[in-house]
Amino acid sequence: MPSSTHPLHRDITALYTTHHGWLQGWLRRRLNHAGDAADLAQDTFVRLLTAPAAPAEAPLREPRAYLATVARRLLLNHLRRQSLEQAYLQALAALPAPQAPSPEQQLAILQALQEIDAMLDGLPPKVRAVFILSQVEGLAYAAIAEELGMGLRSVKRYMAQAMAKCILLAP
Amino acid sequence: MSRAASIPLPPAAPLSREVALQAAEWFVLLHSGEASEADHRACAAWRQQAGIHESAWQRALAVSQQAASVPAALGAPALGRARRRAGRREAVRALALLLAAAPAGWLAWRAAPQWTATHATATGERREWRLADGSRIVLDTASAVDIEFDSNQRLLRLRSGAIYIETAPDPMAPSRPLAVDTPQGRVRAIGTRFAVRLEAARSQVAVLQGAVEVAPRAGAATRRLQAGQQTWFDPWEAAPAGPAPAGAAQWARGVLAVDDMRLGDFVAELARYRQGWLHCDPAVAGLRITGAFQLGDTDAVLGNLVHLLPVQVLYRTRYWAAVAPVDAGR
Helix, strand or coil, X not given: CXXXXXXXXXXXXXXXXXXXXXXXXHHXXXXXXXXXXXXXXXXXXXXXXXXXXXCCCHXXXXXXXXXXXXXXXXXXXXXXXXXXXXXXXXXXXXXXXXXXXXXXXXXXXXXXXXXXXXXXXXXXXXXXXXXHHHHHCCCCHHHHHHHHCCCXXXXXXXXXXXHHHHHHHCC | CCHHHCCCCCCCCCCCHHHHHHHHHHHHHHCCCCXXXXXXXXXXXXXXXXXXXXXXXXXXXHHHHHHHCCCHHHHHHHHCCCCCXXXXXXXHHHHHHHHHHHHHHHHHHHCHHHHCCCEECCCCCCEEEECCCCCEXXXXXXXXXXXXXXXCCEEEEEEECEEEEECCCCCCCCCCCEEEEEXXXXXXXXXXXXXXXXXXXXXXXXXXXXXXXXXXXXXXXXXXXXXXXXXXXXXXXXXCCEECCXXXXXXXXXXXXXXXXXHHHXXXXXXXXXXXXXXXXXXXXXXXXXXXXXXCCHHHHHHHHHHHCCXXXXXXXXXXXXXXXXXXXX
């Protein structure tokens, strides 16, 4: 569906004009950073424009509740990325200097981590742990079973579960 | 997570959960070290059965490769959910601590002396103190100094960063000499305003008023600098004095004043005031820049660059920015 004929466009334009300032304030109170709040407010409206199946009625009846729902999801995503980045910087800082990757490598690694983190988001902790031990740490399934104190069959089942989710979400 | 919030899949090839799980199970079997020749053949047959099977399989390989590209020492703690010999609960607690401690840890890495020095600043911070003798000091970003005053001398040991000093006449009699020590040597003040900056293997002094005497730690000769002069010194000798640029100690007032400076050097200078990583593309590093910039808001300085020079600033995250040519792709 070409987006220029999207029936909601007019409504979203109206939403933007009326509520953009409010949404940015709502986000700023939760973020303590004006720049990020402005970016996320923008992303929220972009998300509305690109969402294939936006409920036609909802935005008009409860515009702010609707905007907040969409924005909250983006906000959680943003916070998750931020906490990952901080943990990553911490891990970088703990590396002995000769092992530290170049700035370009550091950035590439962070981007890979963000993609992996997004794909693993929402999986149970055990499933997530199995995937990380296998794919990032390179442990064999038997070693993971011992590590996490679970059976080999569980390790394989969790691994398949995590990998299936990654396959579905991989870019 | 709803489909709308996830990464959109190619519409022509809807990948079902079922197929994804089958591909994942094949992947697990073939990587278990237990797969037989027959298993390998069966997997190959499954992949050939349908285009969508093969594409799911390729995705699995791509995901695996991507995960393997991350060094374990970085990936495991950052993804944060799987520490050796740590129960789930401990892991969660460790993660919480990790997150809470992250900014401090980052800072400690950038400038370890910060934690033990008597006077110190964080990255991006600039602070002023009035000392017991009435002298005024300003510490630049990520700087640390130990103030050691006793009955014989007024000693300031610079451990990182840069310091600006306006000496006051010593209230004690007989008056004690005031000096700044760096790992490379000693700068003795002679009624003066001056700044000392410490770099990896050398120190820089710029004198704004009065004079100083520079004594490299292991050198025989001292060198005297007058107002308007600056020099570098290592442990063996001080370079001949040259004219100090007009903006030499403007940082003490929160201003980075530069005259015809290479953009690469300018960006490196700016990076000292920012947390994280700021990079200058070599393609534009040779451009020249002149002006006075407020150090309190380096984001705004970067924002201004695009009006002054044919460059753009690429932000990957708040901690990663790069100054690049206008036509550079993402």
